[in-house]
Amino acid sequence: MTTRIPVPLTQFVVKMHSRCDLACDHCYVYEHADSSWRSRPKVIGEGILAKAAERIGEHAVAHRLSAVRVVLHGGEPLLAGPDRLRRAAEALRAALPADCGLDLRIHTNGVLLSRAFCELFAELGVKVGISLDGDKVANDRHRRFADGRSSHPQVLRAVGLLNEPEFRHLFAGLLCTIDIENDPVAVYRALAELRPPAVDFLLPHATWEDPPKRLPGEATRTPYADWLLAVHRLWETDARPFAVRTFESVHRTVRGLSSLTESLGLEPSDLAVLETDGTFEQADSLKTAYDGAPVTGMNVFAHSLDDLARHPGIAARQSGLAGLSGTCRACPVVRACGGGLYAHRYRADNGFDNPSVYCGDLMTLINGIAESGGSSSTPAPVPVQGGRPLLSTALAPAQLDELARGYGGAETVAALGKAQLSLTRAMLAAAWDASGQGRAAAWGLLSELDGVAPGAVDAVLAHPYARAWAARRIAGDLTVGLGPLAALAAAAAVRAGRGDSVPVPVRGGWLHLPTLGRVAVADGEAVVTGRPGGFEVRAADGSVTTVLDQPLRRIRLAGGWTVALEDLDPLRDSHDHPVAERLSEAELLGWTGALREAWELLGRDLPAYAEGIRAGLATVTPLRPGPAGRDVSSAARQAYGAVGIARPATAPTLALLLAHEFQHVKLGAVLDLYDLYDRADDRLYFAPWRPDPRPLEGLLQGTYAHLAVTEYWGTRTAAYDGLAGEAAERARAQFALWRRYTAEAVERLGESGALTGLGVRFAQGMGESVTPWLDVPLPAAAERAAERARAERTAGAERVERMVEA
Structure with missing residues (x-):
């Protein structure tokens, strides 16, 4: 047995209750090959919950996990009751180390969802996903009570609760299982009317032993792809009103990026399941293959998550291209498809060494989506040195x-x-x-x-x-x-x-x-x-020409930093402000002197920021001057390593602008790698320093940039300690103002309810940075000046807020 863990486990499904109040005839838990649910306790025990939390916590510590996702599941998890759900959430949060975020979710059929449950989930930070197959006709085809009654009205009521303003931030999305007898247009329209943040369209579980439904006399060999492509066309026409992991994963994987779902792409699986009896299992979808397919022989008391990660079945879902059948490895869309969902490859005579039973549908879907976006099904060769991945999340915790x-x-x-x-x-x-x-x-x-x-x-x-x-x-x-x-x-x-x-x-x-x-x-x-x-x-x-008429000019600064003054590239107009034309020799000399002085100030006043600036800021793009008295600067999201600045009147201001804008550059790069917030959140938030509301990313970006602003004025204030004069008073007043603004903004981010587990951890880091500055004593005059400025800004924001509400 191997002792190495190729991929730590970061996603966990915890079965809170093993029974369900619906009798859906397409359910893989109760209606497919595996029957282990019959012998399991109905409700997970307190001791099992506590031990599971301990195991997840120790795994997070051992592998320095930055975040884990836990889904409370079933059966129907709401049957476990609010007390058991509360204890599960509290145990998990208490067991995780302080530097590991928790993305906690519950997946429910919605029948029992009530205001009391929503208030509990709001308190505990639990996001809620709902199963719904479309309009009433579509949903009633499978999702009924045991006596045949429709569950549709109860599910609509549950979604309505989640769409109320006080609970909207809890709404994780809808899960829709495809039935090709249902009209894809009607299903899409019914789901879209509910304004979900996301919809997962799932292929019904099937294997080569129990193939998926086919309609009599159907004219196509790929009905599931046709159904999904019909939905995809509507989704694109409507400008993608909600996230769809399947579609977005195809768009990503055909371009060499990572998939967002285990049913596509070659990313290794990092999922484990805990049943109500304390046993560990592999992915639930394996229940559709054969009786006992998900079994690992391990339990939460006798085995660690490291033990589970070494299980051959889990390792098989982490082996990428090498773990696929020969047919899959030779397929032109294999990097997008990834062989499909592991369970869908099963055949009795050779196990999972097969293409997906949906192979034709997956190829048609991938090609159809790629072609609709103007892409071929086999992307053009990509410059990739030495087989390195196109996108690497190469940040240690x-x-x-x-x-x-x-x-x-x-x-x-x-x-x-x-x-x-x-x-x-x-x-x-x-x-x-x-x-x-x-x-x-x-x-x-x-x-x-x-x-x-x-x-x-x-x-x-x-x-x-x-x-x-x-x-x-x-x-x-x-x-x-x-x-x-x-x-x-x-x-x-x-x-x-x-x-x-x-x-x-x-x-x-x-x-x-x-x-x-x-x-x-x-x-x-x-x-x-x-x-x-x-x-x-x-x-x-x-x-014929062999020399540059206008070379790109670079300035070498002390300490080994060389920065280009980019005044030539036609695409440098990516900033929010007009760019300057080619600098004259006099302007170049002015920039050279200003940058040298600003760099010296950064090394003195912001040494902890200067090191990163030297390593990552390669280009300064001169901008045209703004209105008189207004400094102009910008960071373009699609131009990592560059900032745009109109040269200010003083070097200290240039130093501050460089630090401020490079904060935006860094955070933009982080957001390209990690989801720190719910991108479906469409609310607007007031930043303490602005009169107009901004999307959550705007508040996050501004807060992050003002960490550097706060520290800049804090160090300037320290330099003026005991000194009088206009410059000293201004530094103290600015410090008093920006430390308060930034602390308030961090607090608003935490209260938004829209941060992911990793985002919560990131915001906590920002709080740790700004909080010590709040304890620095300042003269009363500086505090009063800051309070006046803050009161004026707050009054302006309140006026705007009333106008928005009106």
Whole structure:
């Protein structure tokens, strides 16, 4: 038996009750091959709950888990009663270490859901998922009481409760099991009318021994794919009004990203199930294969979760491509499909060494979704060095904690940069794939160079605005054309210096080579050739150029930080403010002096932030000045490593703007890797420093940026300790104001109820950073000045709030 744990377990299903108040005829627990429910206790015991919480807690500590998800399940979990559910939630929270978040959910048929249950779940932070198969006709086909009565009215009442303002944040979504006899349009419309944050459309459980339903005389061999594609078309037409994991997983996996569900993709399973008798089982879906299929022979008292993670059945669901049948491994859509749900591969003669019984449906679904988005079913070759994954969540829990407190040293920020480079590669692949150009010269050269000169490709793709083109193309903006991708390939060829050539379209008389500069060239198609130590550009008119007319200018600062002043790239207009044109020599000198002084101030006043800035901020894009007296700065979400700033009047202000905007850059990179909040939350929140309400991400971004602002004014205040004067008084007043604003914002984030378990942990880290500043004594005059400013802002926010409500 192996002693290594390939993947720690982070998702747990805890069976609270083994019976159900409905008699759904498609239920895998009671109606399929496994009959173990008959011999199990109806309700999970107190001792089992306590031991389970202890096991999960020790597993989290041993593997330094940043978060775990626990789903309270059944049967019907509400039958366990509110007291048992409360004790389960409290035991789990008490057992987990302080640095591990808990995403706690309950999945119910909704029949027993009441206001009292919702109030309990609001108190305990439990999100609620509801099973509903569509309109009344669709739902009544399977989800009935034992006496045949419809459950539809009770389920609608439950969803109505969750849609009330005080409980909306608890609503996790709906789970709909597909029946091809149901009208997909009617099902979709019925579910969409309920305004769910998410809907999971599930294939009914089936195996090669017990195949899925087929309709008599049906004209298609893939009815489940056709049903889902009909829903997908409506979902896209309606601008994706709610999350659908199946559709989003296909969109992600065909572009090399991770799946959001175990039924697609090649990600290893990290799920375990605890039954009411204390036994550990594998995924519940295996109950559809054969009697005893999920059994592990382990229980919560005699076995740790490490023991369970080593079980051969769980390991089999963690082996990726190697664990699939030969048919699957040879399939062109295998990385998107992943062989389908493990249980659906079962055949009596060879176990699970088969494609999914839904193989044809999955291929048709994946191809159909890919084609609807302008993509082919087999994505174009992606530059991937040495087989490395396209997107790597390469942050250790300690690094995420470091970032949560607002900081991030060189190693942590380098890890963020590595993940961003992977994401840039994936987005470029998706955008190029959607272009339909196949192995055109630019893409083919990038792919080739990635194998022989990976450093050259990395240097170009790490350019902050390399991804801006891909983001615009993916968003449907085709006005940017394909030229920027060709320019990236040309820049990589120049850096590689091997003699490779690539044609690049030229418009407006300039050929831009990202990370290098630009050349004045006649419009048309120029051919760029990389030479050892240089390059050659042959224009459409036959002229040849071997030098940059306007090189990208870089400023070397003390301590090894080199920053580019990007005033050339056509895609640098990704910021919220107009960009400056090419800097004059006098403007360049002004920027050079200001940056050198600002960098010295950052090292003195914000040393814990300066290290990350040096490691991750590669580019400053000059912006046009704002209105008189207003400083202008920006961070673009699709331009990691860059900030836009209009040079302010003083170096201290520039230092503050650099720190403030790089906070946005870091948090944007974190949000690309982790869900810190419920993205379906559509409420608006007031930040203490703004009169207008913002989405939750806006509040989160502002709070995170103001951690640095608070520390900046805190250290400036300390420097003025015992001194009088206007500068000292201003520093104290600003410190008093921003420490209070930031602490209040952290509190609002915690009260939102929309943070994930990991998001709660992240907010706690922010709180740990700002709280000590609240204890720093300040003169009464500074506190009064801060209170006046805060009162004025609060009054303005209240006026806006009344207008919004009206």
